[in-house]
Structures are given as C-alpha cells and as structure tokens.
Amino acid sequence: MKLYNKADDYIDGLLESYASLTNPKSFFLNAGAGAGKTRSLVNLLVNISKNNGNYLKKTNKKIAVITYTKVASEEIISRTPENILFDISTIHSYVWNLIKGYNRNIKEALLLFCDKEIDTYISKEKLTKSQEAKLNSLYLKKSELEGKQIFNYSPESSINEKGSLTHSEVLKLFCFLLDSNELFRKLVCYKYPIILIDECQDTNKEVLEAFLKLNRNNKICLGLFGDIMQRVYLDGKADLIQSLNGLEMPEKKVNWRSYGRIVKFTNNLRTNIDNLEQEVCTEDRVNKGLLRICLVNHESPRNKVEEDILIKIRTHVVNENIDSEYSPYKLVLEHRLAAERNNFLKLFDAFKSSKDTDRAMDGDSREHTFFKQIVIPLYLAWKANDDFNLHRILKINSNRFEELNQKNTDAYRILGNIGNDFKKLLETFNDDISVGNVCEAILKSNLFDVPAKLKDDFQEETGWKFASEVDFRELVSFYKYNDGVSDIITQQGSKGLEYNHVQVIIDDYSAKGNLFSYEKLFGVKKKSAKDIDNEAQGKETTLHKTNRLFYVACSRAIKSLVLIIYTANQQRVKEFFINNEFASEEEILIL
C-alpha cells in the first residue's frame, strides 16, 4: 500500500459540520488545482443526504448547488445519489427557476432599470449620435415593456429569442429581487437553507455579492468552493477574499491530480501571488512527472515544430517508463489556434466575419443543430458506406414520411420517391464538396427542413455566407472540436478538466486577442504604460490575468507537462524560467 498524504482527511468532516441545518456556518473552501474541491462538494452532498435527507423531503426544502457550466452540473448530478434533494444547475437556470412567474415584479424592475438608464442620458448636456440612438431605443423598450405581461427566458440557449429576457437581465433581476423584496428573500432562505457554489472565483460578481449579503443577514449556510488563482473570466469577483468576513476558511493542502514535478512547477507559479503551496498526494508520486519547456522561434512553421516535439517527447515518455503511450492534449489560447491545428481555419475566418463571432462559434444555433443532427451524420455514414445508418438518419429526420400517415396514400409510390431523392442527394456528395453545395443538394432533395439562414440567401451577418464557400470537411472538423472530441481545447475551456499528458501551446503571434500576453509575462515584451499605471494603483494587469490562465492550463496535467513557447527571444524566456527557479537547464529545449 502506497503511503498517502493524510493532511486533508479532516476537511470533509469539517464541511459536514458547517452544513448543519440548526447551526449553519458559511465557508469558503479555498484550494489549489487538483485539491479535490469538486470531490469534497460531492462528498458533502452525500453527507447531507445521509444526515438530513428525511427532514429536507418532509419540509420540501432543497440544497442549491450552483456550477459554472452545464457540463459541470451534469458531472455532479451523475456523481450524487438522491438527486431529488438537490437543485444542481448553472447560475442562470437556478436564478430563473426562482424568479419565473414573478411577472409583475419583473416588469416593475425592468421599467425601473430602463428609467434609470434614461435619466443618465437625459442628465448629460449633449449627447453623441450613438447616445441619442441608445436613448431612443430605451424609450422604445420602455413602451414595449409597458404592454408586456409575461416574461420568458431560456437559460440554455445562446440565441436570444425576440422579446425574451437576456442572460444579464435575469441575473440583475434576481439580485434586485433578493435585495428589495423581503418575501422573495424569505422564500429563497426557506427553500434553500444551504447554497453551495462551485468555481466561485468565476461566479458573476453581482450575484455573488447578493448571496454574501443574504448570508450576512439570514441564517443560511453559504458554501463557496474555489481557487482565486483560477479566475479566468472577467465577470468574476476580483476582490473575493476581502469580502469574506465572518466566513470559515478551511484550506486543502494536497494535490490529488498531478505528479511531483508538476506540483512543484505549479506551486512556483503562485509564489509572489498567494504563496499557496501544495503537497503531493502519495509518496510514490513525489519524484515522478515530466516537465519540458520547448522554446521555439516565433517564425517557425507550427505543424512541423509540433510534430517533431511530439516524436521527441513520445520517445522519452515511453523509454523512461513515464507511460506506455503518449497522446497529449494541446491547450491553446484561442479558437483560432485550434482551428489552425484542426483544419478548420477558413471556416473559423468565415465565422469571424459574422456580426456575433461567439454565437457563430458556439455551435448552439438552429443552423448548427441542423448540421450536427442531420448533415454531418449523413456525410459520415456516406463516407463509411454505412447503408444501415444512412437509412436510419433519413427515417428519423425526414419530414417526407409524414405523407404515409394520410388516408388512402400510395405507400409504394411515396417510398419510391423518397428513395430516388435520397439516392440523388448521395450522388452529389464527394470528398471536395463545399458547405454551400451540400446545403443546395439537401434543399433540392426536399427531404429535410433546412433552416432559413442556410437557404439560397445565406445571410451575411451570421457568417454562413462565407462559410458556404468552405470545404465541407472543415465543418466536420469544426464539430469534432466543438463537441470536445478533438485533442485540442482552449486554455480557458480546460478549467476543471485533467489529462495524463498536456502540451500548453503559447503563441501570442497567432493569437489575435489582447487580453493576455505571455511575452510580457516572460519579460520579452515591455509592460505597457497602462500596465504600469494599473500596477501602481494596485489594479489588475495583463500579467496577472496571463499568469492565472497559465496556472489553470499547466495544472491540468497528471503525468507530463510540455510547454511549447513561440517567442521572439528564446534566451530571455529561458532566463525567465531559470532565474525564477521554475525549471532546470535540462528541462529547457531551444528549438
């Protein structure tokens, strides 16, 4: 039996005592990556269910568990028994379930928000053209609101149906009601005596403040789980630690995810920030784990460099018995870098040309659903010569079979026609077909309902107009990436996940955003005047944000971590790692 680190064994019992229904104590479990925060949260749910399940059922109370993503809620739901006792959801679903139906209050609040905004414009001496336009749109919104009785919202949808509440409105309404409506506040406290929030460092700051205030004035248990070093979204509360007066602050010390070398490296990334130092979980892991830092000239061809690194590290991993195989996950800064490596760059650029790139890229629109549910499976079944699946997809999705349900139909003729149209459709498929050609062929076949935006007038602002000219294979690759099936993921998107082998791709030169700058972090690029100014005022700078993202990405690794850094100054980056004692000479490869 390998000796394991017992330093945190007492934590789950402590949380259980805090989550008492008679003597609740609110807490913030602050712990580094891989410390088992999510595991402690799930254990707490199991304990609550054991200790208070019957009482909660009898009184119709529940435990609220708020996660950052839907995937995280699903993960917790799958690991939790007696789900009936818990409301496990994202913040948007949770707050909407609480406020929906309060139509009169919602209307009053929205009118109030509108009036406040109108007042700020009216009080200005002179308005610019865009401010005038905004003011007019507010008057219009106000008059529409006045005639509205029922408010709708769809938490999971990225498409904002006309007239439905927006994501930020729903959060704002919740905070407003919690603050101003005593009955609503009482209802929340009665229904949810324990409210647990995972990844609280990234929870919307207004909502978190509202919960903290609720906790100060009421007898509930607010349980926060998080790591301030892993705040990667701008919406989170930057001064979280300073606002936790009165909360218990247990800390977990052990890292249950990574091997020793990686734990040492990620600990180093926190020095001078909060000095949180983690311990390795078992004795046999202490001297294990691989770290390599590959410094590459930023003008080098990406594919060739990365292929060479893959071969080199694979040989090392296998020969040194670190693992029997090496298939790393690549963590990149932006979708664009993933597109370059996953063969959908033209499609990415097409989506980038749309008015709302995020929406075009998120894969949630009606057009995306059409492709994902029908067209891609058809194309893949055609490529695989899979007759069974081809006909299955046709049967499930084609509207033409409805004709068979009518009286006195000639089933033989109808099925014959469908078969002919399907055959013609498949004949148009080929390896070089474009997205537009596929849509055209599907429209012509009259077998499926094609969304309006994909019909002949491909609409420009959605990005589909340019996408129509792109090779259909790019769309196939895009959906693989979008569904998380590919081995490339963004650094932000990797939060909460873990992989045996990780390559963090650092390439400021291919990334187009300016929120992060690794070259500044490594001292290759000078800090901007704004950075220096922010620093002097104790405010957050690009360097802080980049360091946190770097920590999140590196701490996903279990057995090996390889940094591939494209830089304008390999020597300077080397000095950064050596001088800070982050890595040794042998761990750095200049390529």
Ligand SMILES: Nc1ncnc2c1ncn2[C@@H]1O[C@H](COP(=O)(O)OP(=O)(O)OP(=O)(O)O)[C@@H](O)[C@H]1O
């Ligand atoms: N006490 C434990 N014993 C064994 N394995 C554990 C223990 N605690 C956590 N783990 C494992 O360690 C890994 C990390 O746990 P978890 O995802 O809960 O950490 P986390 O603190 O939420 O991490 P992060 O903040 O990096 O997302 C998981 O594989 C989990 O199963």
